[in-house]
Amino acid sequence: MTTAISFSGLTKRYGARTAIEDATFSVQFGEVTGFFGPRGAGKTTCLRILAGLMAPDCGTTTVLGRPFAGLPSRARQVGVAFDDGGAHPGHTGRQHLLLAAAEAAVPVRRVDEVLAITDTEDVAERKVGSCSPGIRRRLGLATALLGDPRVLVLDGPADGLDPLDIRRLRALLSRLADSGRAVVVSSRDLAEVEQTADRVIVLHHRVLFTGSVEVLRRRSCPAGGALRVRTSDDARMAAELASSAGDVRSEAAHGVLVQGAGAETILTTAAAIGVEVYELAEPVASLEEEFCRLLNETVPGGAR
Ligand SMILES: Nc1ncnc2c1ncn2[C@@H]1O[C@H](COP(=O)(O)OP(=O)(O)OP(=O)(O)O)[C@@H](O)[C@H]1O
Incomplete structure (x- = not known):
């Protein structure tokens, strides 16, 4: 099967600061992939490059085997959400989605569908500028889902959501992955990644680990019946x-x-x-312990 997303040798510097260096990894269909790293680890930079919003210094990214910009019927292939999906604060949620649907050549009825899927029907007539950060996140998710895409990329979708919304989000992402879609969610919250993702990519300016959450947790457990x-x-x-x-x-x-x-x-x-x-x-490390170990292995003194 085609790889949903691939990053190859991606490097991006902002002046003297390296946001991401030589990152290579891929994302498959049928899974929720957690893109984990602490604040400033380079997650958003990677995802912005993937979405064609900025150029890397080095390396390439593809979605469904092509550069993002070269994807035909893009909204049906990939949905990307940063924050609130670029909604104008003076528009209502519904107005924003109608405009986005027209731009993506998506039928108007899909607007009601994504409002229902993301539980935002009750706030659809509210001006975006007066909505809480959590509602704006959900609106961003609704925008990304407009084209019913095969690949969904969400930057910090749980940020600002209350616990009930997070549960709903988790269930939705899991349903989308179970239906064969590729879902990528970035997060700074290891506990969140643990509960949401099937696979995790740990990032701290470099890729520190890719694999299942289970393998990450057992990574440094001694072999042979400890x-x-x-x-x-x-x-x-x-x-x-x-x-x-x-x-x-x-x-x-x-x-x-x-x-x-x-x-x-x-x-x-x-x-x-x-x-x-x-x-x-049997010893099973917490993900937090594993992350600190990973960081210490790659960055001396990294997890102090
Ligand atoms: N436009 C910019 N100009 C200069 N430095 C930047 C810029 N954008 C990001 N950076 C720096 O690059 C590094 C990676 O930032 P990035 O936003 O990609 O990390 P992140 O993992 O998404 O962080 P967060 O979880 O806080 O959103 C950070 O050190 C950040 O300060």
């Missing part, structure tokens, strides 16, 4: 296990990571020294 144990006295447990197990590492709030000893040994040891076991499981 276990993590949390107890009423981790320091004592670590000291005791160090004499019987191969490799024992205390991990601050996360308990003790033990390699080379099975669950039985760990539980027997705990019982023998009168330590209570709160948790015994």
Whole structure:
């Protein structure tokens, strides 16, 4: 199947500041791809280049195998949303969508459809300038959906939304991906990415990771049956296990990571020294921990 989006060797500098360097990755159909990076990591820069809004210093981007500008019937192929979809503050939401529909040669009835899909019917007659940032985001999403595109690219779609809206957004994005579309959402919120995306691209001026959220979380888990144990006295447990197990590492709030000893040994040891076991499981790092590790591996001192 055609790759939905590809970035190849993308580099962009603003004067002496490097926003993005040598970024290469692709986005497939049928998935929500989370484009994660902290503030200023280069997400918007990548997406603006993809949408033809600025030129890179180096590298190329394609949508459905072509440069964005060369796509025929573009609104039906790709929907892109930054902020509020470029709505004029003096227009109502409906007026904005009608203008955008005319420009994209989309039937007028589609305006009501996208208002319903994005739960913005009740605010359609309000002037955009008087709407909250969250409503303007939803309007941006509605604009991007006008052409019922195969590829959807959303820059920070959850920014400014309340928890209920975020749930609805997540369900919508998931439905769109399940119907075979490619959906890209950028976010600075790892928890949000974790709940929304099937695949994640971690960015910090460079691509640090691409793969499933699950693989990211397990990336630095030791192979070969390591276990993590949390107890009423981790320091004592670590000291005791160090004499019987191969490799024992205390991990601050996360308990003790033990390699080379099975669950039985760990539980027997705990019982023998009168330590209570709160948790015994295969170690799965939080995404936040993994991001800090990734950053430290690529940028010395990066996650301090
Ligand atoms: N027009 C510009 N002129 C100068 N520097 C810029 C410009 N746009 C972005 N930058 C810088 O480039 C870097 C990447 O910015 P970008 O907006 O792409 O990051 P981002 O990951 O989208 O951040 P955020 O999550 O805060 O939106 C930042 O250091 C930013 O300050």
